[in-house]
Amino acid sequence: MTSLFQEVSPGAAEETPTRQITVTVNGESRTAVVEPRLVLAHLLRNGLNMTGTHTGCDTSNCGACTVLFDGKPVKSCTMFAVQADGHDVMTVEGLAGPSELHAIQEGFKEEHGLQCGFCTPGMMMASKALLEENPNPTEDEIRWALSGNLCRCTGYQNIVKAVMWAAQKLEDEG
């Protein structure tokens, strides 16, 4: 890929320390030169143009930036990009192939589990991590697993239903 930001003035380039990292993002190996303080969410959004990962609070509270890091959900707004060097990251863009939908994506649409859509990618990534670990979660287990992700629109009830819908579909598909 190209350097992270389009324009760097010469003075800044000299002073700024950088590091080269290689991250597997949605199955593809990506190499970038980054400032050590660059957060992972900004690498994904601004560097790799994957804008499905949103930032909403900067403090790990809202979970809009949730991605899977070696399969586990993490808040990418409070993790440095350099910490992802050599690791595997999955974003909402990696949930399904082109013109396909993952059962979780279908579930969110079927059960009206989203309104403004801003929290949705993070919510779906946290749901994916849950279903990988626990394919048949109870309502309480879903609510607990998603308690690091804030939604201001839905009141969560339909999100819970969406995850259950997806669990059922995944089970039916075997």
Added chain:
Amino acid sequence: MTAVDEIKIGGMGASRRRVEDNRFIRGKGNYVDDIVLPGMLHMEILRSPLAHARIKSIDASKAWAMPGVRLVLTGETMAARNLAWMPTLSYDTQAVLATDKVRFQGQEVACVIADDPYIAKDACEAIVVDYEPLPVIVNPTQSLAEGATLIRDDKENQSNNVVYDWEVGDEEGTDRAFDQADVISKIDLHYPRSHPAPIECCGSIADFNRATSKLTVYMTTQAPHIIRAAVALVAELPEQMIRIVSPDIGGGFGNKVPVYPGYVASILASILLERPVKWIEDRTGNLISTGFARDIYLHGELALRKDGRILGVRMKATADHGAFFSDAQPSKFKIGLMHSAFACYDIPNAHLQARGVYTNKAPGGVAYRCSFRVTEAMFFQERMVQAAADDLGMDQAEFRRINFVRDDDFPHRTPWGFLTDSGQYGKCLDVGLEAIGYQDFLKEKEEAAKRGRLLGIGISTMTEPLGAGNSREYDILGIKMFDSAELKIHMTGKALLRTGAKTQGQGHETTWAQIVAHELGLPAEDILVEEGDTDTAPFGMGTYASRSTPVAGAAVAMVSRKIRAKARKIAAHLLEISEEDVEWELGRFYVRSQPDRGVTIQECAMAAYSNMPDGMEPGLENVAYYDPPNLTWPFACYIVTVEVDPETGVWDVLRLVAVDDCGVRINPMIVEGQIMGGLTEAYAMANMQFITFDEHGNCIGSNFTDYLLPTAWETPGFELHEVVTPCPHHPIGAKGIGECAAVGGPAAFVNAVMDALKGTGVRNIDMPLFPDRVYEALQTGQDVSGAPPVRTDET
């Protein structure tokens, strides 16, 4: 041939899955921060750490010297272009960047524009501001005290901290009613400051093109056309050269109605640099400087007869507006729709006094998921009603019922002069009581009390005015409140619909198409809905105050009917009969005497471009501007049961029943989604959401660790019920719904906890009902007031 099946084509009443979801579930939404323009620069804002201070000097030389910094804006830069101050949506002024002094913590002091946001943030930290601290005022008592420091010394003729004094109603008549009362019930309440906190913060990208003189601004706004007008007036740019684009919005809830300094600064920066400038607010900036809501104190009194009838109501409200009166209110009504309180009750006499004051807090009073001040109105109403029922020793449900406006009493003039037109209040209450098992719960509560358990049940019933305006009474800055829809039927029978509203999660792209489907019989999936671009959308006032369906939704129905009227003429031409002999059924015109001879709406569309009658204007496009004859009046009954733990003050919701009558439901799935969202915010208000201040004016609640929002874990489950009383004046019988639960809900939770505490001597605990407050009330038997300065662990 027969009419098309309305549900199959995704018409009215279909729980059609949402069109907009297709991009959101793929992470392909297009929010402001997702937009990247060539050559784009990034802006960050330096904010005041102090709540009230004179600015002695600003030294930005180190910031200017940093590599990658393109521009530093201060109040001085803005003042040189007459942009240091801007008019607000309520005829006040607000500082864009501070010149003389800062008036609240978080106020915008300087902006840095740089190659990337990290550099811009670094440079902000390199700016040195020398402040001389001034006395800080954080509540109305301090603000109105003799000798209080004048906060708005920038304003000529402002000799105190009063924003407005306003009154409405019949003072003498109300005094007489109180003279005749058997019992007078009094209560003092505070509706605390809160923040809508959509998960997406505010932001803008200003893109001024010197070559074309065109200014394009992508921004998080719920009302793009109002912004275009404001930019034209403030920046003195020709309005046709301003294009405001509101892309996908990550939640609004009223937070994205006002004009914020960040927007203005990004516009000026783009004009000066002739490059696109992006400003994305961080969460702390969002919480400490934008769109606060509520913060009103009330003294309320009800004049009561022994048999339970309410004879009169007095309300005395004091609103804390912060340093600038910058929220949008209808210009006639200084405290919004506060005087819509008690609209569902038959009360002959009423008087409301309202006073707004300045304090050293962020400008507040936005309509957070509500119509202007209606949330506070309904909360006060339902807390006063419960206190009155308790004072009379009456059952709270029965007390409401005997004071309700009866079903056969419409149209009804409310205590402060609104006209309600429809409702079945008693029926909604019955449905709610039945669903919760009212009598059984009262027995269970009694039994539990014997074992020391505290159970409580709270009711909140209300009708509220949704859908401003009619233009006779409602305007913002003189701009009348109406809305619009433009419908273009293409020759293949597919369509493009645009409105002056702006969806932020309400699902307009889905539901507007359903209204067209209902009116024309076109499949909803054949109709593309677009909103938010002022270069293409017809003029409208935007989406807030639950006004989209009542106003823009009505315009969608009306423009569809205009299209149908023209299509009827085309059908007559195609069928070679006179127009009087043409009949309509969904999707099709036919010959009255030969029902099987007909043409579809799609065939009429093709003919409009290929075979129109002689003398007819070609094409099948039209626009409608809709000025509603009245507001719509949905009714709601919310009932909550709780258990309070006397050992800790923690309270848990046992059940939550919601009965909503919002008239005809276009998409029941979406309506229920709106109700559940509102109930969650109601629960949050009652339980945890709290923006307050210490004595120095420091905002306590400047991030999501301190400002608590409910998660999936603590949010209760909802049991939803419906009653349908169509709105008599709305073209499809719909009423507003988006905010009802957030407006009516909070009192149900508080009433439930107060009911659990009945008999302890506690009459009120101000929201939020934190466990420590409930515990304190239980220990002392005294009311607990939550007004700032906040009580901290140290004090």
